[in-house]
Amino acid sequence: MAIFALILCVSCNQKNKIEVAEDESIVYFCKEITPENILKLYEALGVKQEGKIGLKVHFGEEGNQNYLNPELLRPLVEKVHPTFVETNVLYVSKRRFTDSHIALAKEHGFTFAPIDILDADAEVEFPAEGLKHFSKVKGGSHFNDYDAYIVYSHFKGHVSSGFGGAIKNVSMGFASPGGKMAMHASAYPACGDVSACTKCNRCAQQCPAGAITITENGPVIDSSKCIGCAKCIAECSLGIFNSGEKANTDVFLERLVEYAKVFCEKKPMVFINVMDNISKLCDCSSKAPAPFMEKIGAVASTDIVAIDMVCHQLTALKQKTEDAFLDVNGISGMGQIEYACKLGLGHKKYVLVDVTTGKRITLEEALR
Ligand code: SF4
Ligand code: SF4
Known part of the structure; x- marks a missing residue:
């Protein structure tokens, strides 16, 4: 059954009626990646987030040159007054300990909102039911301190998951180091x-x-x-x-998705992905290779699956290939999307809407 969504055109202030099937989600797109457009994307979602809001970001590893410029978030921060949230990493890095992690975040320009490292005090376990790999997932104790999250993700390659987008930012990004280890490898070091x-x-x-x-x-x-x-x-x-014996790729991708599912079910979340500085490796790399494709734009959705699917398809189309990250990393991130659909996290079908005109657009039009 089709339903109709009324989408506001921010240029003419008129509402467009857009048909959306039951198994589709709306993803908003903007070509120009500007601070104003990031706010516009968030507002287009029409979600009223109240209380204490966490803005899940990635501060960028020391030496990484591809992480997203925090200034893109300034209008959104001024509007929503969130806290930048992150978790400590597993490996040797300034991002391994809370104090040096926060100092690095500030060095990288994340100075205009409070910073909270969610596992700074303790790790907590969240029960998980009906999953193949986990009966509990491990996150930071501050995760529960927030009423809702904005998950802001840099869409780029990742050596173990093909690409990293919203699913990976939620799963790895909210996990404590113990949770990160459980996804990557065996449960014990x-x-x-x-x-x-x-x-x-x-x-x-x-x-x-x-x-x-x-x-x-x-x-x-x-x-x-x-x-x-x-x-x-x-x-x-x-x-x-x-972190012990590494999980094979299929298992790793399933574990990522299972962690994402548990975190998504705990707190309301919306998602913004930015397709800029698209390197084959992620922002955890201290020496990431230079971007291998031009910037594409930014997207927002309330559906964690649809947003990553759009980015996967836009990057493939941009590179005139089936899967841009399979080409450069030898791993397809589609494993994340397929398993996320299977677990009911969202839809891989979507309606792409230009955030400025409020009109439906094709992937080809988005790339023009
Ligand atoms: S393994 Fe333990 S004891 Fe040995 S150097 Fe590392 S921290 Fe110190
Ligand atoms: S040995 Fe096990 S319990 Fe002890 S610090 Fe390492 S992972 Fe934690």
Whole structure:
């Protein structure tokens, strides 16, 4: 059954009637990536978010040159008064610890809203039902402090998931380091080359489960005690610990989607994706390769699946190929979209609407 949506044309202030099928979602598009248009995209969604709003961003790894300019968010921040939110990462980086993570965010220009690292105080577990890989997911304890989220994602390549868009920003982006490890690899860490261990004992002191013993030969993990929090990986600056055996790509993509589903069900979220500085690697790379395609524009939707699907198709069309990220990374991000549809996160069918005219447009028109 078709339904009709009334879409406002911001130029002439008239409402256009657009037919949307039950299995379709609306995705708004703008070609010019400007601060004003990012706000316009958000407003076009017509969602009234109240209370404490978290704006999920990526601050960019130290040395990364492709992360999105925070100034694009200034009008949105002035309007909504959100808090920039992020979580600490798993690997050796300034983004591994809260203080240096916030300092880096400020260095990168995220100075005009408060910053909250959601797992700064503790990791919490959220129960998950009916999923293939998880019966719980791990996030930061501050996640519950917010009433709603705006998920602002840089759509670009990713070495393990083909592309990274809204789904990945929610799943990996809201997960604590323990959650990140559970998606990437096994649920428990492993010790790599222990010969460099200085026996400083920091990992054992920080392990909340008392699972690490420092022996003459370096650290030993008691897997019967380990709770998979990944603190040891973060704590050892020599990189002695790693996240264990890597999950294969299909499993990794499914795990990503399952995490996204749990977080999306916990709090109301809307999504904005920006297609600019599109490199084959993500903003966690300290030396990301230069962008391999020209900027395309920005999109917004209330549907996490439809928004990533539009970006996938626009980037493919721009490159005149079936899958731009399969070409450069050897992995198709479509695995995320298909599994997300299967779990009922959203629709891969969409109606693309020009945010300025309020009229339906084709992918080809968007690229013109
Ligand atoms: S923190 Fe690293 S160097 Fe220190 S004892 Fe643990 S494994 Fe060894
Ligand atoms: S993952 Fe957490 S519980 Fe397990 S050994 Fe490392 S610090 Fe300890």
